[in-house]
Amino acid sequence: MPYDPSAFPPFAVTVDLVVLTVRRHSLCALAVRRGEPPFRGRWALPGGFVREGEDLAQAAARELAEETGLCVHDPAAPAQDNGAHLEQLATYGDPGRDPRMRVVSVAHLALAPDLPAPRAGGDASNARWAAVGELLEQSGYGRAEEPAAPLAFDHAQILADGVERARSKIEYSSLATAFCPPEFTVGELRRVYEAVWSVALDPRNFHRKVTGTPGFLVPTGGTTTRQGGRPAQLFRAGGATLLNPPMLRPEV
Amino acid sequence: MPYDPSAFPPFAVTVDLVVLTVRRHSLCALAVRRGEPPFRGRWALPGGFVREGEDLAQAAARELAEETGLCVHDPAAPAQDNGAHLEQLATYGDPGRDPRMRVVSVAHLALAPDLPAPRAGGDASNARWAAVGELLEQSGYGRAEEPAAPLAFDHAQILADGVERARSKIEYSSLATAFCPPEFTVGELRRVYEAVWSVALDPRNFHRKVTGTPGFLVPTGGTTTRQGGRPAQLFRAGGATLLNPPMLRPEV
DNA sequence: ACTGTTTATCGTCAGGCAGACGACTATGAT
DNA sequence: ATCATAGTCGTCTGCCTGACGATAAACAGT
Numbered sequence: 001m002p003y004d005p006s007a008f009p010p011f012a013v014t015v016d017l018v019v020l021t022v023r024r025h026s027l028c029a030l031a032v033r034r035g036e037p038p039f040r041g042r043w044a045l046p047g048g049f050v051r052e053g054e055d056l057a058q059a060a061a062r063e064l065a066e067e068t069g070l071c072v073h074d075p076a077a078p079a080q081d082n083g084a085h086l087e088q089l090a091t092y093g094d095p096g097r098d099p100r101m102r103v104v105s106v107a108h109l110a111l112a113p114d115l116p117a118p119r120a121g122g123d124a125s126n127a128r129w130a131a132v133g134e135l136l137e138q139s140g141y142g143r144a145e146e147p148a149a150p151l152a153f154d155h156a157q158i159l160a161d162g163v164e165r166a167r168s169k170i171e172y173s174s175l176a177t178a179f180c181p182p183e184f185t186v187g188e189l190r191r192v193y194e195a196v197w198s199v200a201l202d203p204r205n206f207h208r209k210v211t212g213t214p215g216f217l218v219p220t221g222g223t224t225t226r227q228g229g230r231p232a233q234l235f236r237a238g239g240a241t242l243l244n245p246p247m248l249r250p251e252v
Numbered sequence: 253m254p255y256d257p258s259a260f261p262p263f264a265v266t267v268d269l270v271v272l273t274v275r276r277h278s279l280c281a282l283a284v285r286r287g288e289p290p291f292r293g294r295w296a297l298p299g300g301f302v303r304e305g306e307d308l309a310q311a312a313a314r315e316l317a318e319e320t321g322l323c324v325h326d327p328a329a330p331a332q333d334n335g336a337h338l339e340q341l342a343t344y345g346d347p348g349r350d351p352r353m354r355v356v357s358v359a360h361l362a363l364a365p366d367l368p369a370p371r372a373g374g375d376a377s378n379a380r381w382a383a384v385g386e387l388l389e390q391s392g393y394g395r396a397e398e399p400a401a402p403l404a405f406d407h408a409q410i411l412a413d414g415v416e417r418a419r420s421k422i423e424y425s426s427l428a429t430a431f432c433p434p435e436f437t438v439g440e441l442r443r444v445y446e447a448v449w450s451v452a453l454d455p456r457n458f459h460r461k462v463t464g465t466p467g468f469l470v471p472t473g474g475t476t477t478r479q480g481g482r483p484a485q486l487f488r489a490g491g492a493t494l495l496n497p498p499m500l501r502p503e504v
Numbered sequence: 505a506c507t508g509t510t511t512a513t514c515g516t517c518a519g520g521c522a523g524a525c526g527a528c529t530a531t532g533a534t
Numbered sequence: 535a536t537c538a539t540a541g542t543c544g545t546c547t548g549c550c551t552g553a554c555g556a557t558a559a560a561c562a563g564t
Contacts, residue, residue: 009304010262013345013356052261052354056345091343091358093265093308102304104265104356106343187540205523207542229540230530248522439511457552459513481511482559497550 011093012103015060016047016155018089018162019068019110021129022179022195027166028129029159030067031151035126038099039152043130045159047105060086060108067127070112073178084112085178089162097154109162111178132163167196172246174216177237183220185232186210199250209247215240263345264355267312268299268407270341270414271320271362273381274431274447279418280381281411282319283403287378290351291404295382297411299357312338312360319379322364325430336364337430341414349406361414363430384415419448424498426468429489435472437484438462451502461499467492 019030031043046067050059061072064086073083086108093104136159138150150156170176170193177184179192190206193199210216217235225231271282283295298319302311313324316338325335338360345356388411390402402408422428422445429436431444442458445451462468469487477483 008264008301011265011302011356012260013263013265049260050263050345053347055347056343056356088342090340091308093302093358095305095307104263104308104358106345106356185541202523202525203541204525204543208544209522211542225531225540227540228532229538230542232541245521250523437512454552454554455512456514456554461551463513477511477560479511480561481509482513484512500551502552 009102012098012101013050014047014103014105015050015056015063016045016092016105016107016158017060017063017067017110018045018107018159019064019084019112020132020162020166020179021112021114022192023114023129025191025195026131026133027163027195027198029132029135029163031128031130031135032067033126034152042150042152043135044152045107045155046127050106056088056106057086057108060088060106060110064108064110068112068115070110070115084110085175086110089158089165092154092158094154105158107158107162109165111166111175113179113181132159136160136163167249170196170247171249172243174237174241174243180237183222183224183234183236185224185227185234186217187227187232189217189235193247197249199252201250213240213243216243261354264350264353265302266299266355266357267302267308267315268297268344268357268359268410269312269315269319269362270297270359270411271316271336271364272384272414272418272431273364273366274444275366275381277443277447278383278385279415279447279450281384281387281415283380283382283387284319285378286404294402294404295387296404297359297407298379302358308340308358309338309360312340312358312362316360316362320364320367322362322367336362337427338362341410341417344406344410346406357410359410359414361417363418363427365431365433384411388412388415419501422448422499423501424495426489426493426495432489435474435476435486435488437476437479437486438469439479439484441469441487445499449501451504453502465492465495468495 017030021028021030030046032046034040034042034044046063048059048063048066050056054062064070064072064084068084070084072086089107089109091104091106095102097103097105135151136156138156151159166175176189176192176196179196180188186207187203189210190201190203193206194201215238218238220234220236222234223231224234269282273280273282282298284298286292286294286296298315300311300315300318302308306314316322316324316336320336322336324338341359341361343356343358347354349355349357387403388408390408403411418427428441428444428448431448432440438459439455441462442453442455445458446453467490470490472486472488474486475483476486
């Protein structure tokens, strides 16, 4: 089809972020309260316009830093900082998804270790970590009872897609370590899987699997007792990014 | 970030298509010749602007129909027409990817059975099926020798991403049947895997795997000898979309 | 009609990996 | 000292896969 530079409909392009973390044994997402219409006062995913001259990934990283202070983990420089994992998720462009104008949103997925408190431009009351189960139940994506205040726009759909991406991706990649601090124990990593999948895993088989996969975990030599019980070895994420064979998710 | 409807940079939004099929035992992609600058005369992926009031998926389906005449396979109405599989791939928005203006392209991946001849608006010389190996070698994504005429824009990157998506997705889903006609034999399905992965698979183990996975294939009762040799049973794609355990891709 | 070629299909066997689960270890709490 | 908690090492069994032998049913050529 011929390009006609003078005759194309103009769009606004935004990035929206699904920022996931594991807190208190449950998968949580970052939600911000909208300060202006439409959907004023409702919770939404963080996001904003892509600026001129700005790459999509740059825009997502900038928004992530503005909302959480997190730096993005550079895949080239492996495994040391407290940076987050960031990847493009999908693009949502239904006409009418924003009542004001035609907006195409390029959603990104970010995985972060457990953080202190969210700061949305310094105003803590306008940002929070919410359990994804609660956020999605309110929007009819779970077996809901009281559809209290669903997320604004189509953000419930975006969140559901992001959670599904995270759930499947930790099966065959080492991405679960993005939820962990730089040094972590096998038990802490197992609790990440259990929270994301909402299942209970056998500690012995899990230990055998992750320590037996070459390049997945490298021991740092240290130990910790911060989980109670017998001291556990500390590990860092190894260079391997793909898990082959994958970690098997128990069916329900 | 506050939304300011009066102050956002305008973007053009396009859809680009990675249309894959298997022809003569090799994976091929649809390429169209550009009729106007920039990159006039070079090969590119089919695509076009998203229209006002048009969904992204609608735009992709419209472009696919314009270029190939294919209808999109409705996931709700399973397995009978010669429709193609269509899914969103990723979004590319580097500033400068189009020298004329700021264009964000939402790439889609389409998988189609082997088709007669391409028709790009009736002009056959401006559209062709090209082996993905050749297209990517020319762009430095394979071990190239003569970087003849790489694809226009960032389309080589988009094609590489689409091929990688297809390669990994046939591992754990029944998507390989989208490359087959409505009725097909186990051998034909195996040749799809072999073409997409560029490997040789053991016919006996492959047969055991696909016929032993419940819901993957349903026999139609008919047989065919169109491949020569002993008559083979004909199958249709079953309802199962996920392959568990997955088909294992031999490492190189 | 016979032989060779091609493709399809069934069977066998050994190795690897995952699930179930027993046993032991090393901390802190009472 | 005893208990509770969490980590780590083993064992066993069943399933799946890769390697590969064997048979079946078509066609081509002599």
